[in-house]
Amino acid sequence: MRKHTKKIALLATGWFFVLLGAVGVVLPVLPTTPFLLIALWAFSQSSERFHSWLYHHRYFGPPLQEWEKYGIIPxxxxxxxxxxxxxxxxxxxxxxxxxxxxxxxxxxxxxxxxxxxxxxxxxxxxxxxxxxx
Structure with a gap:
């Protein structure tokens, strides 16, 4: 896979899982953090800007940081x-x-x-x- 194609695929994957995570905020049966962890990984491979945005996001960032630092599952x-x-x-x-x-x-x-x-x-x-x- 070409580097540019891979980057686009990873960005699309990241945004897809951000969207699923956002839906999980309002639907109690849909988990939020696992989807955001996948998005964070995809962004780490494709866009430092979006990775930093998600990791430091006002609402989504804290559970991601808790997982990274302490391996916490609420x-x-x-x-x-x-x-x-x-x-x-x-x-x-x-x-x-x-x-x-x-x-x-x-x-x-x-x-x-x-x-x-x-x-x-x-x-x-x-x-x-x-x-x-």
Missing amino acids: KRAKIIALTTMAISATLVILLTDTPWYGLAGMLSLMMIGAVFILTRPSKRPKLQPEAEI
């Missing part, structure tokens, strides 16, 4: 993600004729995602007082 986002996974798994199991190996694969991937989500902190670590010498 409790609300964890609840939404895990609930969505559980509902999705239930609907697939009850309403489809998916073979057992498809269900096992889906449930395994969901479990990996759930473990990842649950092992991330929900808030900043408490500052430790400096040890006296």
Whole structure:
């Protein structure tokens, strides 16, 4: 892929995910931060200007900075993600004729995602007082 074409594709990807993230602000079932993280990555590969704009944005910037510095996934986002996974798994199991190996694969991937989500902190670590010498 030519460099110019790649840059345009990454810019389009970035703006697409910014748009999805913005929609996620008003729709509680659509996550905001994961989409903005993808947009931030795409901008980091294509436009320093847009990367800086998104990273320092008044509303979108703080959760991105929290993720970068501390790996934080807010409790609300964890609840939404895990609930969505559980509902999705239930609907697939009850309403489809998916073979057992498809269900096992889906449930395994969901479990990996759930473990990842649950092992991330929900808030900043408490500052430790400096040890006296």
